[in-house]
Each structure stands twice: as C-alpha cells, then as structure tokens.
Amino acid sequence: MAPGHAAERGVGRPPGGPFAGRRIAVVGLGKAGLPAARRLREWGAAVTAWDDDAARRAEAEAAGLRVADPALAWAFDALLLSPGIPHRLPAPHPAAAAALAAGAPVLSEIEFLFRAVRAAGSRARFAGITGTNGKSTTTALLAHLLRGAGQQAVEGGNLGPAALDMPILPDGGTYVLEMSSYALERLDACTFDVAAMLNLSPDHLDRHGDMAGYLRAKARILRGAGVAVLGQDDGWTRSLRPEGRVVPLGPGGVWWEGALLRDAAGPLADLSRCPTLPGAHNAQNAAAAAAMALALGVGRDALAPLLETYPGLPHRQERVAERGGVLWVNDSKATNADSAEKALASYPRVVWIAGGTGKEGGIAPLAPLFGRVAHALLVGRDGPAFAATLAAHGVAHEVAGTLENAVRRARALAAPGDVVLLSPAAASWDQFTGFDARGDLFRRLAQEEDA
Template sequence: MSAAAEPALFAGRRFAVVGLGRAGLAAATRLAAWGAEVKAWDDGEAARDAARAEGVAVVALERRNLEGVDALVLSPGIPHRLPKPHPVAAMAQEAGVPILSDVELLYRAVRATGSRARFAGITGTNGKSTTTALLAHILRRAGLAVEAGANLGPPALALKILGSDGVYALEMSSYMLERLATIRFDAAAMLNLSADHLDRHGDMAGYAAAKRHIFDRQDGTCTAVVGVDDAPSAAMADELASGPARLIRVSGLRAVPGGIHAAEGRVIDARGPSPIRVASLVGHPTLPGSHNAQNAAAATALARSLGLGPVAIADGISCFPGLPHRQQPVAEIAGVRFINDSKATNADAASRALGCYPRLFWIAGGRAKEGGIAPLAPYFPRIAQAFLIGEAAGDFAATLSAAGVAHTVSGTLERAVADAFAAARREAPAVVLLSPACASFDQFPNFEARGEAFARHAAALAAQAPSCGVAS
C-alpha cells in the first residue's frame, strides 16, 4: 500500500503513548500519520525532547486527559501490573482504558485496509529471534512479500502495510503478548520455557500463561507450533492438542511422531505416512547445536503451514546468514576463534552455546538473573577457564570455585577478552566464547552494545597480529 493511502486509517481515534524509545516513538509517529490524535509521554527528558523533534505532542498524562482515549500504548518494558504498575498505566486501568501492544494496532491497521495478510508470531524464552529471522528469510527466498520485526528489529508500527499476499513474521515477547485484544496469528510458535522475567509475571505459571496468549483466538484454519524439548512446553502442547488450531510438535533433540524434528543433522517432517527429509543442518555455520535444530524445525513447521514446500524451505535454511550476537564468529587470531553470543542473557540461553563446544574459554557475567549460573553445572567440565565481568563476577566466582572450575575475575569485558586470548592461544586451536548468562545493564545499555564491544576488542587484538584476520 502506498503511504498516501494510509493516513485515514485511524482518523477520529485518540491514543495515549507512554515510553518513547524505539517502539513507542514509532507508535506515536505512525498513529499520528494515520490521522489519530496522539498524546505521548516518557519519564526521561531526552526521550521527550527527541519525540518533540519528530513532531509528537508530548503531554504530562493525567486522569483527566485519559478520558475518551481509545487505548494506551505502553512500551513493552514498562509494567502495567507487576512488580508495580506505571502511574499512567494504573490511571488507565482505573478509567477503563485498554492497554495495548503496538502489534495489536498493526493488526487492526492492516485489517482496516481490507488486506488479508497473514500473521505469524513466534515466542519462547530463547530462540525466538533466530526463528523469526529464519522464517522471514525462508519466505523471502520463496518470493513472498514479508515484513519482520516487533520484539526483533523494526518495531511493529514501523513495518509496511502489506497486501493480502503478504506475511508478517513477528517476534513476540511475553510483555507484548499480555497486551493483545483482537489479533489472531494464522501461524504461532512457542519454542521453549525456562524461568525468566518472573518479576513481571509473578511466578513461572504466570510467565507460561503470558506466553500461551500467542495462541488466543486461533481457529481451525490456524496452526499452533510448540517445542517439546522441555517439560513446561510439552505440557502446553498437550493442552493445545484438542484444538481448535492444528498442532505441530517440534524438537531439536528427538523424533516426534506426527511432528517435525531434527535427527542426525536433518530436519524431518514426520507428519505424513512417509517422513520427509526437508533440510540439512550438517556443518551449518549459523545454526549450530540442538537449540538451533529446534529453531529450524519450528521455522519449517511455520513455513509449511503457510504453504511452502520442502524444496523452498531447504533453500532458505541452506543460505540463512544468521543473526548478530547469537553464536556469531567475529574473529580468528592465531587459531583462536572468538564467538559472540551476547544475546545469552540468562543461564538457559548460555547453556545452548556451552553445549556446542567440547572445550572453551568462557567470558561470563553482568547483571545476574535469578539462579545465577548454578544450572550450568553440567557444562562446567567443558570450561578450560572462565573470565568473569560485571556485577555478577563475585557470585559466579564462588559458584565456579565450589565446582573446581578455573576462573579469573577480569572485571571489564576489554580485560576479559585479553585475558581469555592469552590463555586460549596456549591451547590453539581454541574457542573464546562470550555467552554472559546475564543482562548487560551494569556495564552496557543493551546486549547489542556488549556484543559490539566484544567484536571490537577482538578486532583490536587481531590488528596486533597482521597475519591473522577478523571474520566477516
């Protein structure tokens, strides 16, 4: 659809937007461009100034100017219930104003144009970014019009309006899934569940319930894809087996009769009378490990449900370039490979990378999540030496000491990269893995900045060794 056809979509509607970061600012500007009256607020002065520069009406939102508002669009990181609702969210709920995600408004806008574009949603504790990007890549290679984003990449209200032949591939966080009202995902995937964001959801049951919202409003024309490699997800699949959506169970670890799984480095569609070998993962540079095998199986299930055949899916998987900060090779120096897995912000995510290497030099730490690194004990024998950074360094050192794992408290990432290289080059060929098992916020604004710093420090070491190169 042309931009000229969009402005009337929300004419006469009124929205409040709170949180003017990447997603919130995109929501405020797009809603205004569609003819809505928008009032916006952010608790940070710099964000308010940036929004004003974009022509957004910045207003201190109070109960009186929430009256008559059709919805409050609350940025995902801002709570509306636990651990404590933002004051504007509390006022909105008292006034009966719906609190919505920008994905909900994208869906309404697309349907307001008459487009029947299909929506594919992907969630899970880990792997959702890779699966979303892989699905979008497969669909584009097959010639479909695709827009990908939401929690990954461009925010929902920065995406184009697609025609009826288009597909939206949307990464959905638990925060976003709690703020949906009418959207129905034609194809939806829930990959895995492990403890995360419990402060926002109260407990594991609340977190699982938030993830399950991705299947709300599905009917017999829709497909529900569920990973069954962990007990909570397998239980969710059992709950969904009675429909109404068609259920496809997927696994990266074992055969799933009637589902799609990975076995011996191949993605197998076992839903028909004869299993179909869809694609090879043997030696795939951007999809290593059983967790990525599950991601590939899930993307295959979603693509199949959207009408693609095995040949098109195999083509897309074979040339998938991967995502930055997810087991991304960034340098090789004197036989030492540097792997950037900065996206691993919790122990479960780090376990997936640790499981890919029989011996490694591990950089970990940051702002710890609940449980620390104790769940990673089965992988400790693989660690030649750990190099610890950030707030969690002391606690992680205690855990590793008790397990007899060699470690050094490096403090900063720059120091850790140098320390790890000095140790690893004595055993080359070797791997230095940044997989922090922590949030980044103690030393970096986000995991992307942390990963970029890791690559930069590795590149600086490579520059000191002219015969060695930085991976492209």
C-alpha cells in the same frame, strides 16, 4: 507520505486513516515509542505522548506531538504502553492505572499494527514466535526462508524494526514477529495465522506474578492461531492445547535426529551443513522455522539450501573471528543461564567469558557443562559471585573485571581448537547500554586480534 504506507502499495484504507477520530495515549517514547506516536498520528489518531524522562518529552514536542501526562486527566480510547513499563505487576505505571480504572485497553504496538493492516483491507498473514529462548533466531530464520522462497516478508516486533515502522503488506505478505510476554499480554483482536511456542522456563516472574501468569501471557500467542507449532522439551509447553492444527517439534511434526532435520515425509535438511545453526537448541529453532515455513507455503525442496545460506544474527552465537585455529563467538544475547547453556553445549572446549548483572541462581545451573570450560574469564558486577561458583566446582578461572581485559587474557589462554565464547549468562546494564553494545565491543576486540 512515508515509504511503505498502504496507499503506496495499492491497499485501500478508510478516509483519514485507520485510527481517524481515535484518542490514543502513547507512554514510553524510546526507540519504538516515538516512531509509534508519529505513525499513529499519520494514521489519523489524536495522539498524546508522554515519557517520565524530560529529554524524551522534549524530543516528542520537537516532533510536533502533543505532550501531556495522561494519568492526570484520562480522556483516551486506548493506551499504547512501552513493553518495558508495567501495567499491572509489580506496580502499574500511573498512566496504566488510569486507563484500567476507566476501562480503556492497554495495548501493544503489534495490536495497532494488526488493526491498521486489517483496516487497510489487507489480508497479509501474521506469523508469531515466542518462547523463553530461541525467539530471535527463529524469527529471523523464518523470514529468511520466506523471502528465499520468493514470498514478501518482513520481520520485527521484539526483533529489528519497531512494529509501527513496518509497511502495510498486501495480501500474501507475511509479518514475522518475535513476541515477548510483555507484548502478548497486551493483545486484543490480533491473531496469528501461524504461531510457535518454542519452550518455557521461569523468567520475568516479577511482571507476571508467578509461572502460571507467565504461561498465560505466553500462551496468548496461540489464541485463534490457524497452525500452532509447539516445542516438546518442557512440560509447560507440552501442556498447551490450542484449538488450531498442532505441529509438534517432535515425531508427528518436524523434528531432528542428530543433525538430520525431518518430518513424517522424510529428511528436510542436514544441519551439519548449516554453520550458523550449531547445537541442539538451533536444531529446535530450525525445526520451528521449517514447520512454520511449510505451513506458509514454502516447498520442502527449498528448505535445505535456504537453511544452509542463513547468515545468522548478531550476538547469537555469531562467529566473529578465527585466528590460529581459535574461533571467537559472540553470544552476548545470552543474558541468563538458560541461554548460555545452549552455547556451552555447542562446543567441546571453550575459554568462556561470562559475567555482568546475574539473574537469580547465577551460573549454578550450568554446572553439568563446566567440564567443557578450559578457563573462565569473569567480568562485571557479579564476576566475583560467578568465580565462587566455579571455584566450588574446580574450574580454572580468573576475575578479569572488564571485557577488554577478558579478551586480552583469552588471546593468551586459548589453544588451537578452542572457542573463545562470550556467553555472559548475565545482563549487561552494569557496564553497557545493552547486550548489543557488549557484543559490538567483543566483536571489534576479537577482530582487532584477527588483524
């Protein structure tokens, strides 16, 4: 039995596992899908695995899984579909179409985790965080606060380990889960003890049809939630009316005044003492994490020292080097203009490295912050398009092409007091396997410069 299973933690479960006798198709065998198929099999399910990629199918066969295309002959109770594979828009995967035609649910990993935990007899708590931006930081920060206060907590979902690689926690433990719209629209029985909707701006509209569809998917996190933490910065989030207790990220809930985090009872923390939480967007993240932590039993007095010791996340305004008065910041996770705006607003003068596969609108929405850009170095497929936008606003720039060239030029251009900021406002697929690979290279190059 793998470490962390229910029996090892003294939590009971039905004979044969929580999914004994259930026929489950798992489609999409990436870094989360294959472990999920294995875990469901360990939990008693009759699993059939499939991936459109032959190499991944071969890996599943080597793991002893039954491999067959469920779309050819649907005979299953449920479909676990990788989040990146559509089940409705823009066009359903054939396996999803077969499941829907048969009236079988298309579910996310989180749903299976929730069912397994409850079937094991555990009343472990579920805390969910969603929003267009800030999810990862808030998720990691809340887990940090809970563990620092002596509670058992694990974080995952869209962040960190795959959901079905997580252990079955006992009563009093907390799953802290970053929830994408893709995962949320595939929930059924799962509800959250505490849920946060941080913010909303247009994203993933190809998958949800329009902004109303995106809002519906995101708002699923609030269904049945005991406590709902709601951002107040956009009309979509403010318009939500959840049934449980509502804690706004504003007066009447938890909010910030400059660097001071507070609630109705008084100050909670001085965010100027929290170097890994710069900028107003991180004030919102800290407010959300603090509100959720308070709802989960963390004492007020514990918050300030724990916020000050939060280590931060890789690729999210990660301070990777400092040399000659120049700070190097890895914000590779900023794959759209909305995310990059948060980083640009955090520093008064930057040498900005941007570019890659841009989203609709490019960097034009960032024009109000261009005055902070001492020089821009543009990389990737849409570097030239970004250059045209900057030229129209009189911003000094050059097309560096590659990240290696951009870092070399940044070293020559940055003056003491500047921040060399990788905040690409674009996806990375044109040159990297993901934003994490892009950020890892930037960190290594920046630290070589620091040697």
